[in-house]
Amino acid sequence: MLTKVLSIPxxxxxxxxxxxxxxxxxxxxxxxxxxxxxxxxxxxxxxxDYLLLIGNFADQDAYDTHTGSPAYRELVAGRLAALAVEVVETDHDMIISI
Incomplete structure (x- = not known):
C-alpha cells in the first residue's frame, strides 16, 4: 500500500x-x-486556510491512475493548486492500523 500525505497551506x-x-x-x-x-x-x-489530504492507494500504478484522471487534472492539479501557497507531498509507510 502507498500512502500519500499532502500538506496544503x-x-x-x-x-x-x-x-x-x-x-x-x-x-x-x-x-x-x-x-x-x-x-x-x-x-x-x-x-x-489549510488542508491536509491523506490518500491510500493499492500501489504506485493506482496512484498514477488517480493523478492522471481528468478530474484530478482539473480539480486538484488545476483549480486547487491555484488556491494553494504550496503543496508539500510526502510518502509514508503504515506501521499500524486499527
Whole structure:
C-alpha cells in the first residue's frame, strides 16, 4: 500500500472554496477508483486556510491512475493548486492500523 500525505497551506480566504473542490473531486475521482483505498481531507481548527489530504492507494500504478484522471487534472492539479501557497507531498509507510 502507498500512502500519500499532502500538506496544503492555502491563500488567505480560500478555505471554503478549496473544501468545495475536494468534496467534488472525491465523488468524481477517488470514489470511482477501486484501487484508491481511502481518500481523506482534513481542516485544522486552529489554522485557517489549510488542508491536509491523506490518500491510500493499492500501489504506485493506482496512484498514477488517480493523478492522471481528468478530474484530478482539473480539480486538484488545476483549480486547487491555484488556491494553494504550496503543496508539500510526502510518502509514508503504515506501521499500524486499527
Amino acid at each position: 492555502l491563500k488567505p480566504g480560500k478555505q471554503a472554496e478549496a473544501e468545495q473542490l475536494v468534496r467534488r473531486f472525491a465523488l468524481l475521482g477517488p470514489e470511482q477508483e477501486p484501487a484508491t483505498l481511502s481518500f481523506r481531507v482534513y481542516r485544522n481548527a486552529t489554522r485557517p
